[in-house]
Amino acid sequence: MHHQLNLSDINQLITCPLCQGYIIDATTISECLHAFCKSCIVKFLESNFHCPVCKSIIHSAEPTRYLLHDPSLQDIVYKLVPDLYRNECKRVQIFCEENEIEISSQDTLPLLSPMDLPKL
Numbered sequence: 001m002h003h004q005l006n007l008s009d010i011n012q013l014i015t016c017p018l019c020q021g022y023i024i025d026a027t028t029i030s031e032c033l034h035a036f037c038k039s040c041i042v043k044f045l046e047s048n049f050h051c052p053v054c055k056s057i058i059h060s061a062e063p064t065r066y067l068l069h070d071p072s073l074q075d076i077v078y079k080l081v082p083d084l085y086r087n088e089c090k091r092v093q094i095f096c097e098e099n100e101i102e103i104s105s106q107d108t109l110p111l112l113s114p115m116d117l118p119k120l
């Protein structure tokens with residue numbers, strides 16, 4: 001089954017509302033299923049007891065009990081991040097050219113496929 005998603009939907013899905021970056025170590029709040037980087041939401045809950053997005057109240061005694069690791073969301077992020085990685089490679093290549101730094105023996109910087117990304 002295929003779902004129709006446009007790019008902004010996907011970006012919203014994999015962007016952490018707290019740091020505005022791609023979600024690292026995806027963690028969702030069990031009450032409302034909003035997703036954040038683990039480090040972002042844990043830090044936020046040190047001084048707040050609600051979801052940063054929808055303001056759902058999270059029990060103050062043990063906020064981390066309401067956090068769920070979300071490997072499937074993280075999987076989506078890593079599948080999409082190779083594009084980001086490729087852009088970064090290009091940026092490095094341009095930087096090296098401008099500064100006349102030689103990149104090993106290859107003519108172009110190798111573009112990694114998702115398979116080449118390190119397992120996390």
Ligand SMILES: [Zn+2]
Nearest residue numbers: 016019037040
């Ligand atoms: Zn974050």
Ligand SMILES: [Zn+2]
Nearest residue numbers: 032034051054
């Ligand atoms: Zn929420």
